[in-house]
Amino acid sequence: MTLHHRTGIRIIILVIFIVVVVLNSYGYWSKEPRNSATVTSSVAPFHCPVESWNQVHLDTIPLQDLHLEYVRNNISRRDNILGSQIRLLTAFVYPDHISITTTSQKSYGKKVYCRYYNCLREELEGSEYLSIFFPMNVIRCPRRVGAKYMSISFDMEGEEPQEPIPLVYRVFETPIHEVSVCVGPIYGSESKWLEVAEFIEHYKLIGVKHFYFTIFNMNEYSRKIMDEYLRTGEIELTVIQSEYQTVDWQFHLLQINECHQRAKHQSKWVINVDIDERLIILKYETIGDLLRGYNDTVGEVAFPIRRIQKTGSLPERFESDEQVRQNFNVVLIVTIISEMEFLKYNVSSPVTWGAYKSIYRPEKIAAMYYHFSYQKYPGTIGVFVRNGAALFKHYRTTKDNILGSGWLTIPKYRNFSIVSEDSTFAEKLKGKVLKKIKYVYNQRVLYCDEIAEGPYEEYKKFGHGIFNCRYRNDSRGDSNKVVDY
Incomplete structure (x- = not known):
């Protein structure tokens, strides 16, 4: 065979090989994508990861027999808004149980099923658990391996559970915050932006690092300051969606109970106050310094109050350091600093223990009321703060036709005097508030x-x-x- 003949055969073989490779490649790229998704899905479906903290299965709830006894005795029962829907609000996973909060004020003591879902929102088969509502809008459930979402139902047949809500992580061995603030619900038409900044900056100056806010309704302008504190990680925010056009003080206990569950295992102590109330520390540098003086049996500390006459309203918007304010058809030029409540209002009542407020340990309390606990767990005591150590200032409106109006006629509030803020503290607070509101609202x-x-x-x-x-x-x-x- 000649050299040229052998070379020709090699070329033909090479061409055939190239053609085969091209045809195989064409078949792979033209057909494989159509089948790859199906093949991959059937052979290796996605499995939810189960973190180490989520590999816990429990068949019981801590203190459930005690809770049943409380229910039999109507401890903390306060039915209200009897026609309201039962909507899921939040769910929290702790080391030894789960709590679900709802918008119900009419379900105390009712039986209800806990329903568990994985990360794909698929129900965990056979995982349901029959529990009860206690207190008013709270359901406690045992832990389940891999649970990431929760729902409820009143029976297991014929009722579709509500859309599951995510579990909020609270599996802390020890609380990560020493003291936090549960802030009463924000609602109403008055603009709150300046009050929110003043409130948070005040409590930060006395040692608080974390805040739990609840919004019923808030205008867009005030929401900007909330979003700023969300950005910095200093607050957690719960927004309550309701079927009612107006959500006001009648829904306050929803916030009280939700914040109680939210703070458990995350905060050692919780200050239970409204947005117009400020804790004043008189004998310590910080609130933490004061609370560290109590032993582990103390689950609640009560504080007296001093009411301050709030005779005006908050400014609607920030315009500049000096801005126009109209009062009874009179146009005034005022500084934004003079609009801050702690500088504007100082006509004060005597200190009283009537309607006192409390700071509490969330794991040691079974049920909360507006100002103090309904029920403490066994072995827990409540105490009154040492005389002259601290008090709450309450900037109480003098307007008529609102909840609590007419308080000026109560004898214990009649002897008013001028009590100004400590000048050093006031200067610090003024600077902090001004810096924050300018950062958010001083726009061009x-x-x-x-x-x-x-x-x-x-x-x-x-x-x-x-x-x-x-x-x-x-x-x-x-x-x-x-x-x-």
């Missing part, structure tokens, strides 16, 4: 010369108006001038 227009040339040239074909800017020397404030392009 975008000037056209701030826009880089590249983006401007690229998008100016759509018209100058899309840039929403203003020229610095444009006294008319016209941001939509036509330009040649």
